[in-house]
Amino acid sequence: MQSQTVDHHSGINLGVAPVTYGQGDRPPRGDYARARPDYTCDQDWEAYTAEEHDLYRRLYERQAAQLPGLACREFIEAVQHLGRPDRIPRFDELSERLYRLTRWQVVAVPGLIPEEAFFKLLSERRFPVTNWIRKPEEFDYVVEPDVFHDLFGHVPLLFNPVFADYMQAYGAGGLKASRLGACEMLARLYWYTVEFGLIRSDDGVRAYGAGILSSAGELRYSVCSPEPHRVPFALERIMRTRYKIDTYQATYFVIDSFQQLFDATEPDFTPIYERVRAQPEIAAGTVLPGETLLSPAR
Ligand SMILES: C[C@H](O)[C@H](O)[C@H]1CNc2nc(N)[nH]c(=O)c2N1
Numbered sequence: 185m186q187s188q189t190v191d192h193h194s195g196i197n198l199g200v201a202p203v204t205y206g207q208g209d210r211p212p213r214g215d216y217a218r219a220r221p222d223y224t225c226d227q228d229w230e231a232y233t234a235e236e237h238d239l240y241r242r243l244y245e246r247q248a249a250q251l252p253g254l255a256c257r258e259f260i261e262a263v264q265h266l267g268r269p270d271r272i273p274r275f276d277e278l279s280e281r282l283y284r285l286t287r288w289q290v291v292a293v294p295g296l297i298p299e300e301a302f303f304k305l306l307s308e309r310r311f312p313v314t315n316w317i318r319k320p321e322e323f324d325y326v327v328e329p330d331v332f333h334d335l336f337g338h339v340p341l342l343f344n345p346v347f348a349d350y351m352q353a354y355g356a357g358g359l360k361a362s363r364l365g366a367c368e369m370l371a372r373l374y375w376y377t378v379e380f381g382l383i384r385s386d387d388g389v390r391a392y393g394a395g396i397l398s399s400a401g402e403l404r405y406s407v408c409s410p411e412p413h414r415v416p417f418a419l420e421r422i423m424r425t426r427y428k429i430d431t432y433q434a435t436y437f438v439i440d441s442f443q444q445l446f447d448a449t450e451p452d453f454t455p456i457y458e459r460v461r462a463q464p465e466i467a468a469g470t471v472l473p474g475e476t477l478l479s480p481a482r
């Protein structure tokens with residue numbers, strides 16, 4: 185089994201089944217002993233301290249202040265569904281609001297869970313949210329996704345009907361990919377869309393990826409910096425492209441719309457997996473001959 189690899193900037197799992205559920209030799213942070221067979225657990229909302237609620241408030245405040253001009257319109261419209269910005273939301277209350285709009289629910293997990301379990305929850309329209317929050321010293325960066333990354337980064341777009349359907353389709357696709365030994369290719373698709381995806385807008389590229397939106401520095405970098413490559417969304421190109429785990433992305437993929445993302449995943453991927461397997465992998469940051477690069481937003 186491959187060891188755990190986590191993006192050192194955003195703390196996002198890189199798509200390999202966590203062996204120890206922690207960062208390599210580190211013990212897992214969550215209390216997995218109390219998790220149910222589907223890896224869900226209780227949120228234990230009463231156990232959060234005032235300091236933890238205040239940490240959430242400060243993380244929320246910092247990211248919310250950066251959204252105009254950098255986050256996509258759909259995210260900015262949806263982020264208020266999280267509710268009060270000054271304390272960690274109760275997952276059951278959040279799920280009531282979410283279920284009414286897109287039939288998704290938020291479920292607590294102790295942290296990173298095996299891919300199969302992750303795909304299964306998504307396929308049931310149940311989004312796994314880590315129930316602990318980072319330490320104050322991890323304010324700018326946390327090794328594993330914590331409750332702030334999962335809630336602020338991922339949950340708002342689950343209120344968007346098209347994206348919500350994509351996330352369930354992705355889960356179903358992930359279960360199929362597991363059976364076909366194509367987990368790494370789907371992990372790359374998750375990485376370059378759900379975690380670090382950009383979307384076109386009339387005013388230039390904007391961020392919709394959770395790993396970008398919950399990151400102190402990568403939100404501005406991904407949208408405005410001239411350094412990274414921005415490549416139009418291309419499914420097989422994404423499936424061949426490795427990602428770097430301890431820096432901002434060298435390559436971002438840009439979709440035209442969430443509908444385009446959903447439509448691109450409709451066909452049967454089996455022949456696509458075969459084609460991609462026959463092609464060489466691409467290192468992050470590589471530009472293919474003749475490839476179009478999109479410009480940063482002004
Ligand atoms: C699918 C994705 O590539 C990745 O491997 C999964 C694994 N397990 C996870 N577990 C949790 N709780 N959250 C996640 O984002 C992921 N990502």
Ligand SMILES: N[C@@H](Cc1ccccc1)C(=O)O
Pocket residue numbers: 353354355356357358360373449450451452453454
């Ligand atoms: N449509 C893909 C599965 C999939 C759906 C959505 C996202 C990713 C993969 C298949 O049949 O293999």
Ligand SMILES: [Fe+2]
Pocket residue numbers: 196329333334337338379394395
């Ligand atoms: Fe994430």
